[in-house]
Amino acid sequence: MIGLIDCNNFYASCERVFNPKLEGRPVGILSNNDGCVIARSNEIKPLVPMGMPAYQIPPHIRKEVTLLSSNYELYGDMSRRVFDTVREHTSDLEIYSIDEAFIHLLGFDNTVEYCKRLRSIVKRDTGIPVSIGLSSTKTLAKIANHVAKKNPELEGICWLHAGEPRLEALLKQLPVGEVWGIGYKIAQRLEALGIKTAWQLRQSNLKRIRQHFSVVLERTVLELQGTPCIELDDMNTPKQNIMTSRSFGKITSNFYDLSEAIRAHSSKGAEKLRSQQSVARALMVFLKTNRFRNDLLQYNPSKLAQLPYPTNDTRVIVKTAHEALCSIFREDYLYHKAGVMMLDLIDKDVEQFDFFHAAQDTKEQIKSDRLMSTIDSINKKMGKNTIIIGGRTVNATWSLKRDFLSRRYTTRWNELLSVKL
Amino acid sequence: MSRKSSIIVLGSASISNNFSLPLVDIPVRAGFPSPADDYAEAKLELTEYLVQHPNATYYIRAIGDSMVDYGIFSGDLLIVDRSLDAKAGDVVIIAIDGELTCKKLSYIKGEPFLVSGNSLYPPIPLLGKEAHVWGVVIYNIHSLQGKCS
Numbered sequence: 001m002i003g004l005i006d007c008n009n010f011y012a013s014c015e016r017v018f019n020p021k022l023e024g025r026p027v028g029i030l031s032n033n034d035g036c037v038i039a040r041s042n043e044i045k046p047l048v049p050m051g052m053p054a055y056q057i058p059p060h061i062r063k064e065v066t067l068l069s070s071n072y073e074l075y076g077d078m079s080r081r082v083f084d085t086v087r088e089h090t091s092d093l094e095i096y097s098i099d100e101a102f103i104h105l106l107g108f109d110n111t112v113e114y115c116k117r118l119r120s121i122v123k124r125d126t127g128i129p130v131s132i133g134l135s136s137t138k139t140l141a142k143i144a145n146h147v148a149k150k151n152p153e154l155e156g157i158c159w160l161h162a163g164e165p166r167l168e169a170l171l172k173q174l175p176v177g178e179v180w181g182i183g184y185k186i187a188q189r190l191e192a193l194g195i196k197t198a199w200q201l202r203q204s205n206l207k208r209i210r211q212h213f214s215v216v217l218e219r220t221v222l223e224l225q226g227t228p229c230i231e232l233d234d235m236n237t238p239k240q241n242i243m244t245s246r247s248f249g250k251i252t253s254n255f256y257d258l259s260e261a262i263r264a265h266s267s268k269g270a271e272k273l274r275s276q277q278s279v280a281r282a283l284m285v286f287l288k289t290n291r292f293r294n295d296l297l298q299y300n301p302s303k304l305a306q307l308p309y310p311t312n313d314t315r316v317i318v319k320t321a322h323e324a325l326c327s328i329f330r331e332d333y334l335y336h337k338a339g340v341m342m343l344d345l346i347d348k349d350v351e352q353f354d355f356f357h358a359a360q361d362t363k364e365q366i367k368s369d370r371l372m373s374t375i376d377s378i379n380k381k382m383g384k385n386t387i388i389i390g391g392r393t394v395n396a397t398w399s400l401k402r403d404f405l406s407r408r409y410t411t412r413w414n415e416l417l418s419v420k421l
Numbered sequence: 422m423s424r425k426s427s428i429i430v431l432g433s434a435s436i437s438n439n440f441s442l443p444l445v446d447i448p449v450r451a452g453f454p455s456p457a458d459d460y461a462e463a464k465l466e467l468t469e470y471l472v473q474h475p476n477a478t479y480y481i482r483a484i485g486d487s488m489v490d491y492g493i494f495s496g497d498l499l500i501v502d503r504s505l506d507a508k509a510g511d512v513v514i515i516a517i518d519g520e521l522t523c524k525k526l527s528y529i530k531g532e533p534f535l536v537s538g539n540s541l542y543p544p545i546p547l548l549g550k551e552a553h554v555w556g557v558v559i560y561n562i563h564s565l566q567g568k569c570s
């Protein structure tokens with residue numbers, strides 16, 4: 001038996017724990033830079049579609065709803081609390097995302113009762129409401145969870161047996177694109193083959209699916225039939241390219257704004273390389289003007305720069321990115337976005353055997369590794385950006401626009417919830 | 422245009438995040454070597470004493486003067502456990518009509534009331550109000566520094 005625990009409207013729920021006034025009200029959470037709505041409470045769903053840019057929300061609706069900047073530090077800590085609470089009651093837990101985890105339930109006499117209790121404990125200890133879908137495979141547990149959320153009378157728990165008649169009816173109404181792991185493109189290709197519902201996919205020929213698609217989709221079909229075969233590790237392959245970019249809060253032609261942004265992005269890229277034990281051979285720096293501003297001159301340059309040797313050393317990456325920026329920067333444009341992409345990644349251990357690339361002097365490399373891991377561990381312990389390369393302006397143009405940020409109630413001493421006595 | 426960057430490495434740093442104190446069960450005399458070394462026990466962790474359910478425990482800042490009789494002053498740090506059931510006599514964080522406040526939970530003639538620790542504020546009847554207990558206050562941390570002169 002596999003259960004999927006999914007936090008209901010997780011980001012909005014986190015905000016509500018510390019601000020009960022938001023209970024029952026339409027709440028939307030905005031993306032980085034307060035650009036568009038990326039998470040919604042049930043109440044805002046009929047009013048504002050997912051992904052709508054904040055500025056496009058009509059004023060009469062804007063007045064009715066509460067929009068908040070995303071507060072990932074808070075959501076991260078609340079996620080940890082939710083899953084640590086679950087872990088106190090079941091050891092076999094696989095965290096899938098910030099708000100979802102699979103649990104393996106074996107040897108429980110009354111699984112539904114157990115899940116009801118678990119659900120009320122999580123709600124009591126963290127304030128976060130969760131739904132639990134139960135079935136024999138992860139893919140079916142996902143569907144069961146969906147059913148639990150849609151039907152309030154189930155009180156957040158749905159147990160879907162692989163063989164029951166209700167499942168057939170359910171899968172027949174479920175568009176194939178809603179099945180776990182089936183993205184937009186695969187859904188379109190399936191539909192072209194006449195496979196439009198989850199039920200049709202379940203009944204389809206395994207061999208044909210493997211020929212047309214991949215072994216991953218074949219596993220999805222097996223899972224829909226009730227045979228567990230998806231391991232979460234399948235989804236956890238290291239990234240081949242690492243991109244760090246962001247739109248500016250306001251457009252700028254100032255070189256120092258851009259160089260600071262590029263420095264921050266390349267530092268972050270280097271840190272991501274280190275966290276997945278890769279090194280990059282090259283990087284690409286790009287600038288963009290706002291393509292929606294027809295009144296302004298457009299210029300979207302990019303520069304590919306080879307690194308002197310495959311590396312994840314922030315100092316080398318920042319220096320190379322800075323030189324690339326100098327070569328493409330022109331003063332006469334108003335830039336809207338800047339970014340850095342780490343290219344041609346290789347495994348750090350494989351890199352040593354790469355005969356054809358210039359390698360870093362071994363002694364230097366050991367020094368660099370030690371310095372970087374020291375910086376990473378300090379930044380991990382003492383907070384992001386405790387140690388950075390170069391200076392940084394507070395409230396720089398390139399930094400996040402977060403006008404509606406709630407407090408980081410659980411991770412910062414100076415931002416604790418205050419309660420009037 | 423040429424704008425080159427330069428990077429200066431200032432040296433390596435070492436940090437420690439360990440604030441716990443060793444428990445030694447005999448008096449320690451100055452001098453070397455310390456006879457106490459062999460008696461060092463487990464370290465005392467203050468949070469271990471104050472927090473029973475870490476996942477359900479939250480820190481909250483108190484603001485206002487309505488709880489002074491119970492030893493809670495403005496600016497104090499409350500340690501709040503959400504996993505406990507609130508009983509009469511507990512100091513609780515409670516949401517009334519969407520607003521969070523801190524009061525003592527009491528029953529007066531069988532009916533639930535929120536009681537202040539300050540005679541200026543009368544008890545608030547809970548009957549007929551939209552209210553739910555957010556958590557139970559288990560400790561209050563009050564700084565004495567410079568406050569008793």
